[in-house]
Amino acid sequence: DLIEMIDPRTDLPVTTWDQRQNVGVYAWNWARGRYAPGATGVPVKILGLGISEDRLDKTWFINFANNCDLLGYRIAAEITALDDPWAVFREIMRTGGAVHTERLGLVSGNQATQTAITAVYTENDLVGKVVFASATPKNQLINHIIPRAPHEASRGDMIDYSTIRPASWLLEDQGIKREESRPFPYIGGSDAQKAVQVGKLASLE
DSSP: OOOOOEETTTTEEOOSHHHHHBHHHHHHHHHHOEEEEOTTSSEEEEESOOOOGGGBOHHHHHHHHHHHHHHTOBOOOOOOTTSOHHHHHHHHHHHTTEEEEEETTEEEEEEOSOOOOOOOOOGGGOOSOOOOOOOOOGGGSOOEEEEEEEEGGGTTEEEEOOOBOOHHHHHHTTTOOOEEEEEOOOOOSOHHHHHHHHHHHHHHO
16 A cells, blocks of 8 residues: 655645645655555655655645645546656646746746646547537627517417617628527516516527
């Protein structure tokens, strides 16, 4: 079994999931290396970089871990000895919005205020055909919406309300009209109030 992870802020083994999933704590332990007891009793590095603590910018990693708690950055990873240790380290840092740097000869980093979470998938992780959703091209977007909604006086029959056609939509589309009828669920109030409500719903779409 791997020796317990250490929280750089306390120098004690992690005891909670919040600590274990903290990106800064995870990065610190990956930089130090993950070890297992050896046959002679001497710990043997199994995973990670194996950098001695005197070559790590501990103050930065402590701040990194605190910021990850503050910003809610978490990590859950399954890493094997086949993965490139430095590539893994860079991805761990990126998960917390940070990049690896060296400062005064120490392994350190810089953290941004935002992050993009990176995930790597192989064909073994996928089942069936992958289909990527794409946005509708602007020249196909509807610029005239005819709202339809139930009408009490007509015993709930669907009727058309006033067409929603903001001038800016048609202007942006150089006068090309693309119209579509959109049904909406029941809404209450007078006919005038309904027309306003259904118009707002249609314009939001």
